Amino acid sequence: xxxxxxxxxxxxxxxxxxxxxxxxxxxxxxxxxxxxxxxxxxxxxxxxxxxxxxxxxxxxxxxxxxxxxxxxxxxxxxxxxxxxxxxxxxxxxxxxxxxxxxxxxxxxxxxxxxxxxxxxxxxxxxxxxxxxxxxxxxxxxxxxxxxxxxxxxxxxxxxxxxxxxxxxxxxxxxxxxxxxxxxxxxxxxxxxxxxxxxxxxxxxxxxxxxxxxxxxxxxxxxxxxxxxxxxxxxxxxxxxxxxxxxxxxxxxxxxxxxxxxxxxxxxxxxxxxxxxxxxxxxxxxxxxxxxxxxxxxxxxxxxxxxxxxxxx
Numbered sequence: 001x002x003x004x005x006x007x008x009x010x011x012x013x014x015x016x017x018x019x020x021x022x023x024x025x026x027x028x029x030x031x032x033x034x035x036x037x038x039x040x041x042x043x044x045x046x047x048x049x050x051x052x053x054x055x056x057x058x059x060x061x062x063x064x065x066x067x068x069x070x071x072x073x074x075x076x077x078x079x080x081x082x083x084x085x086x087x088x089x090x091x092x093x094x095x096x097x098x099x100x101x102x103x104x105x106x107x108x109x110x111x112x113x114x115x116x117x118x119x120x121x122x123x124x125x126x127x128x129x130x131x132x133x134x135x136x137x138x139x140x141x142x143x144x145x146x147x148x149x150x151x152x153x154x155x156x157x158x159x160x161x162x163x164x165x166x167x168x169x170x171x172x173x174x175x176x177x178x179x180x181x182x183x184x185x186x187x188x189x190x191x192x193x194x195x196x197x198x199x200x201x202x203x204x205x206x207x208x209x210x211x212x213x214x215x216x217x218x219x220x221x222x223x224x225x226x227x228x229x230x231x232x233x234x235x236x237x238x239x240x241x242x243x244x245x246x247x248x249x250x251x252x253x254x255x256x257x258x259x260x261x262x263x264x265x266x267x268x269x270x271x272x273x274x275x276x277x278x279x280x281x282x283x284x285x286x287x288x289x290x291x292x293x294x295x296x297x298x299x300x301x302x303x304x305x306x307x308x309x310x311x312x
Contacts, residue, residue: 014063015117023121051196129243172203195230250287
């Protein structure tokens with residue numbers, strides 16, 4: 001198995017650990033992995049799976065990343081992986097205006113300082129964001145991640161390294177090889193199985209273009225997505241934030257995120273969708289960054305994410 005190692009330099013400040021955990025969300029996630037300071041994932045380049053491993057070699061304020069790719073390497077593998085990681089890990093995101101806003105806000109400042117270096121992560125494609133959202137609809141995040149794990153094992157391209165087999169997140173063509181009954185056996189409801197297969201068919205046929213979505217404004221993306229089976233406002237906003245990197249978006253129908261926001265604000269009564277929008281107005285256009293910071297705070301509070309040592 002061939003391998004190559006190269007460097008990437010994020011815009012400071014940057015913390016790979018915080019950013020990777022905001023992407024993976026659960027320790028049991030088998031697609032986005034974190035172990036001993038290394039973020040790993042199998043990605044598919046020109047229909048070939050390769051293992052990508054990323055470690056941070058510099059500090060938070062002078063960050064450098066060491067990237068290793070292992071597998072069958074092609075001429076486009078390295079530049080494609082570099083572009084992918086730059087997008088997924090928010091490496092070029094300059095959050096200086098957000099930090100300036102937080103510094104003058106007594107409520108936001110401690111939260112932002114706790115996770116200084118967190119960048120807004122996103123899934124490699126809007127398709128992956130949609131599949132994640134559909135899997136997690138009306139279920140706990142833990143259950144949703146387990147459904148995604150089962151799906152990756154069922155049809156994601158596999159890569160064996162030593163005694164371990166790792167799986168790529170399924171592409172639309174991978175899911176289309178499954179039948180509704182197979183998805184039902186994996187734990188999806190009948191409606192979700194149909195939604196996943198219809199979504200995959202639309203992507204494969206070119207009827208739904210991720211590239212086109214990237215050029216649309218937020219409302220146009222929402223209007224397009226809610227026409228799909230099984231996609232409502234929460235799913236569409238989830239895709240805006242986690243699939244397209246629209247950091248002004250806080251999915252207001254996300255019950256877990258809404259509860260975290262309510263507690264953080266010290267409110268006695270639960271917030272509804274409009275209440276979330278009103279509460280976050282003072283921190284726009286960075287509501288999505290508040291979402292990610294509260295996510296990490298919740299992961300630490302629950303014990304899902306270990307207390308990671310501070311470093312400068």
